[in-house]
Amino acid sequence: LRANGDAVERAVLIGTEGTGDSQKLPVAVDAAVAMVGRLLAQDPRWAGQPAFPVLVDSALRMVDRAPVAFTVQMPDAHGGRVPVSGHAGKFLLQYLLAKSLSGPAEFGNLPRLMAELAQGDPGNLLRITQRRLEATDFNALGYLLDGAAGASDARVALIREQAATALLSDAANFPVPEIARTLGAARLPERYRADVASATPALFVTGEYDGNTPPAQAERIRAGFPKSAHLIVKNAGHADPMRSPAV
Secondary structure, X not given: OOOOHHHOOOEEEXXXXXXXXXXXXXXXXXXXXXXXXXXXXXXXXXXXXXXXXXXXXXXXXXXXHOOEEEEEEEEOOOOXXXXXXXXXXXXXXXXXXXXXXXXXXXXXXXHHHHHHHHOOOOXXXXXXXXXXHHOOOOOHHHHHHHHHHOOOHHHXXXXXXXXXXXXXOOHHHXXXXXXXXXXXXOOOOHHHHOOOOOXXXXXXEEEOOOOOOOHHHHHHHHOOOOOEEEXXXXXXXXXXXXXXXXX
């Protein structure tokens, strides 16, 4: 749209990430945790239970004090499986939580996971770890693109500052920027990350409970699109609008 807007008649942007938003702010990730907590507080089955962020903090402290030993089966280069052992500590739990906030289909399982950990039962944590580690959908191109998009020096400094006190630290961004350096992804110039302004008529579509690209983020980006509308899909997460016949 920035370079070839004259050739675009209409635009639909679903789950919108701004050109400068590739690396997430830790406070925004914590806000998604708080959102889950507000939804959970409305469920009568949760009556009398601790607030969700409090439960998350308790679980993080527990695995930090006593990391959980595990052995998982990882795919090898020949189509088989090889056992790999390790420990599930604070960062792994932060990472799993941060990567499970994109919508109800994912974060709906988190309260049970946190409650089980608080009771000393790591079984579900180990099963989630197994599924995450044996996934074979690694896509180097995605990491290369995120690495090239990068973040401004000011945003990098802000992320570092917020990560020091945020509940989930900077786990949501892992493995960027580290893997970007490994892949040789040179950061694009600052002008790439500038807000986009376009006269192209645009429809923004966001899931109400999208913790990955939340509605507020789309609204900020939409400020540069004077001919636009924003459809927020009730009870939906990040990928749900793509599957909705109504949308």
